[in-house]
Amino acid sequence: MTVSSATLYFNRYRLNQESLSLQLQSCSQVSGENALFLAEQLHSSFTKKGQKQYCAFASDSPVLALIEAKSDVQEIADTVASRMLEGLTAETLPAETILVVAHYHHLATDYLLTTLLGVKESVQLSEAISPQRSQSLDIANISLAVQVDLSELSINPDSARSIGYIKGRVGRKIGDFMAEAFAIEEKLNAKEATEQLVESVESFIDVSSQDEETKKAVRDISVNSMKAAAQSGEFMQVKDLAEEIEEKTGLTGFYEHAAEAEDFTEACPVYASATKSMQKFFGQGGGISISFGRELLGDKIEFNAHTQTLTFKKIPPNLLDALKKATKTTD
Template identity: 25%
Template sequence: MPILQSIVHTIDKAGSDTPATLTPTTEAMSDSPTMSELLAGLNKAFHGKAKTWGRFTEGDDAGDFAPRLSSLMVGDQDFVTFSRELAERVKALVDDHLPLGGHLLIAHERQGDTEYLSLALLHQRQGFGLDDDQNVVTVNQLNLTQPSLAARINLTQWQEDSPSRQYLSFLRDRGGKKLADDFAALLGAQEGVDASSETRTLLKAFSDYVEQEDLSEEQSREKTDAVIDYASDQASRGEPITLDELSELVDEQQPKAFYEHIRQQDYGLSPEIPPDKRALNQFRRFTGRAGGVSISFDSHLLGSSVEYDAEQDRLIIKKVPTGLRDQLKKS
């Protein structure tokens, strides 16, 4: 993961009634193993948080962040100047919304064939260490897990004019809605898809497909594991789930079958879905077959639509599927 360019500007603010001040850095930092580890830790924390996914707004409401970024990418503006101007705008957000300042990290990195721009407003927290005489001392360290502001842009996807609606992602779970809205305005970002809703819809489509295909318990478990492993890996890397790739994993013999199921049933899913870790972690299928009875349901239904009475070893289904109910009425 080579870091092509990186810099840290400091935004100081002593309290809510004190104006923020910017202490800019005049030179970009050189790449180093320590900086690479720091950025890797930040990316890991960022990928695990609730985010808004989207793209740059076009037209009159676009703002000037994307044009400035475009100038940086073609070499018409240098990285230090670009970062300084961005830091000035972030300082205004700190003034309006935050009681304390922080350190604004801006990094341009490459992972494989893909380039990214990451930015995050990091704060310091107190930790403990040992001095040369093995005495315990307090040390300040950057808190990578709780940035007030953070965003990540897939530069390669953006420059390729990809039809994807989610090459840009930013945090929404820190500092309140107004801060998130103003940060989105600073970036000129518009929301593409709801990651949580799309992930849940995808998992429902998969559950429907498994039931439709009447798979064995072992097959169902294998396919579920494949789907969750793939989606979780994409989430950890900050990459979207691609329906074409997922369909091939679900059925190698019929690689388009699951994709066609999604299209025919009109779930309204995008070709690329930003994975939501929380929705993935909640998903698991319970399956079982014995004595001519086959049962399969999603784990999140346990306790609501489905109840298990451990004392009497009974499974109670509160909401009978419509098709099954019609069959029972006719029997």
């Protein structure tokens, strides 16, 4: 277990007719082995989420003031609970209504993670092997969370990476009530930063090699490194990527090339899905959706820029079968 100490605080948002309230006047506290286990699960689930924004506290943040004053975490948790309640309405109350504020030590770092979790139904077996209905926290589907790196914040108060924020799934009309409760401001957009790094990789390939195998190797190295960074929750170190590209392909100068970008940053937060363009060509519109691996272009798929058409020399078996059935074609 990588979490060495943890204390968690719980509360619930409830809707009574058109009025919202907190179930408890003060968050309930959990410590010991249960807290260690839950903190480990929460940290792991949060880390694996690739769609984060990276933020910093506004100078007038009440939560920052409490942290700087070294206030008891119970007070911080109760303040967060109340401030989030102020930003919610009956219309914007998300399905996740269990508030969890976790203060824990992971490896060499101190964290404060706040999230709203849903509850899922499940069935457990008693010692007598009798099935019993139960409820559990839906930690795996964490989608509303703020993680404050207290260690980073203490060393560098102006850090652009001290706060990671998941604001919810696309299309959820819940506003930014969590960001407002903490009074945090976006500093790094992970998706834009990743897209910039991908562009740097592609432009470096264009000017550095004409060999298709080498191009593929650089893309594979970059994708694997970015995925590893996203999985671990670490920022992508551009210098480390440049060294790996040089070591495995012999191509030099990637770091200097990437540094020419206007918004270059030494360490890049990784938005995992933004690496997709290095692996596949994809697009949709007009009732058509197409996706295929880059390595197929020029091999099993030909593109005619003049006529703006694609020619497929090989069709996936299930698609071929469906087309034959639709057109009543036989071999």
